[in-house]
Amino acid sequence: MRYLKLTISYDGTNYNGFQRQKNAIGIQQIVEDALSELMGEDIKVVASGRTDTGVHACGQVISFETRSTVPTEHITTAIRHLLPGDIVVWKAEEVGENFNARYSAVEKTYQYRIIITDISNPFKRNYAWELKKSLDIEKMQIAANNLLGTHDFTAFCNKGSKIISPERTITVAQWQITTDKELVFTITGDGFLYRMVRNIVGALVKVGNGKITPDTFLQILLTKDRQLTGMPAPACGLYLMHVRY
């Protein structure tokens, strides 16, 4: 038996999230079907985590076991013709029996992309959150600094998820402006609750457009008052960038 780890990127626009499901097409199904065809046996994968409908990935990681003898170094090329163009396997590695894409993950990095524009951009509509009013990025950074360290993130967790502990440790929470004038929020942590990044970005944008102060943002975090968090930022701006093992 061989144990493989694949790193994949996908445009989440046309899928109902990562997870395999009965009445809609998840990315997992497409990937498992392609791997099963390539390996000549039924393949079941474990992912580092799910992504919601419309969420993208540059560095999602999956693991699986196989009896196939397809050489590891041929996988990325061989699977290309079995996958649609919006799902790309760009790295394949052999790992030990104990590796599990979900449970071996020690850190994840997400990015969230925002564009400030009066006119909607047809090329960006599925790849960033388009907002009309400019945002005070300095205030958003002051608020975001409160995320660093270990906190109970209940305030930013959507209901309906089973949580063992709502505590997570955040090591990076950084706003940047790209050369294309996109606002990009990078957040790294040892794990994230359900919808946590999108809820954080939604609240940070409220700071950026002056609806709440950085101090109120801190109060939301500390008092765990989900009422004040507001709506999560739309899925299309979110990218799973990297999983560290």
Added chain:
Amino acid sequence: MRYLKLTISYDGTNYNGFQRQKNAIGIQQIVEDALSELMGEDIKVVASGRTDTGVHACGQVISFETRSTVPTEHITTAIRHLLPGDIVVWKAEEVGENFNARYSAVEKTYQYRIIITDISNPFKRNYAWELKKSLDIEKMQIAANNLLGTHDFTAFCNKGSKIISPERTITVAQWQITTDKELVFTITGDGFLYRMVRNIVGALVKVGNGKITPDTFLQILLTKDRQLTGMPAPACGLYLMHVRY
């Protein structure tokens, strides 16, 4: 009667080109339907020119006449909810009776985008030509300089198009590398033959990867030998950027 000029951008991925047709959906049909609903009467538009299936536009121009009293300054906002997200009307102007988006055009600018990458990028697959081997952009520029001026562009024109004259005047033919390391070719001329830009880019890429020399490129242009031109570059990398009147 009022005469209107609209400037529109669109992601051409999901359409069978600009032109209205019987058995597939062209962008023209979507735009005419939206305008007809907004104006409360049947609207027929004239475009600066057609774009092929998969070709994009940042500055396509259309014109039409209407009896509607919808204020010109409200059109871009009012039509937004009548159009899908991949077609955006971003400018509306009142023009004189003699304005015709096709026949009044004096100059057009196209861009063609190329990405050099080993690994396909799921976010760029519909928006640039992905090539694996690096290209000699200096040689491509030397070859492209031969396009400047007035020439018979028969060598770069696909068959099947009705041409009154195959002569066109090119004023800009410039390769650039963006901060994202995309290779962008900008070409401006008083008009373009059918598939001319894609055929030119296809031949310039042959120069860039050493299959032909800049001098051979010039010979193709001068001898009008379409055999040597090779395949047109794929549609997804092409953008109609601007039409000057």
